[in-house]
Amino acid sequence: MNDPSRVDFLRFLERVQQQDLARTHRWLAGVANDPGRIDHLRFLERVQQQDLARTHRWLAEEEQRRAQQYVVEPPIHRHHPEGATVHRAGCTTIRRDIRPLSTEHARFAVEKDPMFHACEDCKPGEALGLET
Structure with a gap:
């Protein structure tokens, strides 16, 4: 729980x-x-x-x-159109260095910040209770 x-x-x-x-x-x-x-x-x-x-x-x-439930992976390059990726901790598609992200910051990033997007594999938005 x-x-x-x-x-x-x-x-x-x-x-x-x-x-x-x-x-x-x-x-x-x-x-x-x-x-x-x-x-x-x-x-x-x-x-x-x-x-x-x-x-x-x-x-x-x-x-x-x-x-430690969520992490953020930086974009491929600085001007990447999708921005940084928010993952659930332990996601297997993470390829670059990550930083921990609190639940509140992850929710804000996925829901309201255009510089972030949710990983399509681990779907942190669903875990956060957000509509996708």
Whole structure:
């Protein structure tokens, strides 16, 4: 799943985990005189911190994946009539050096910029949800 809803879900999960961790910290502050309960709450705190760290890793991976989803290949020569080509990352028709392109920039380039065109093989416009 590589779409905005995944990022939205991970952000929601992050907020819930942060709230749970804050609740555990409040509980810890309230049981200063109960060593047995403190041990249990410290264990819970460690587990919640690990869960939150894992969610942060997932978010970072998803953002990196989204940033590298599209690439741009320069035109054959400076005055080439079609301009640069926008590809999906991993397209097998790429023949020259490429640069990463964010989803937002790829959408703008394919949809509105006359100096760019979409690759006819990997069809980044379809992946972006644009009408071709």
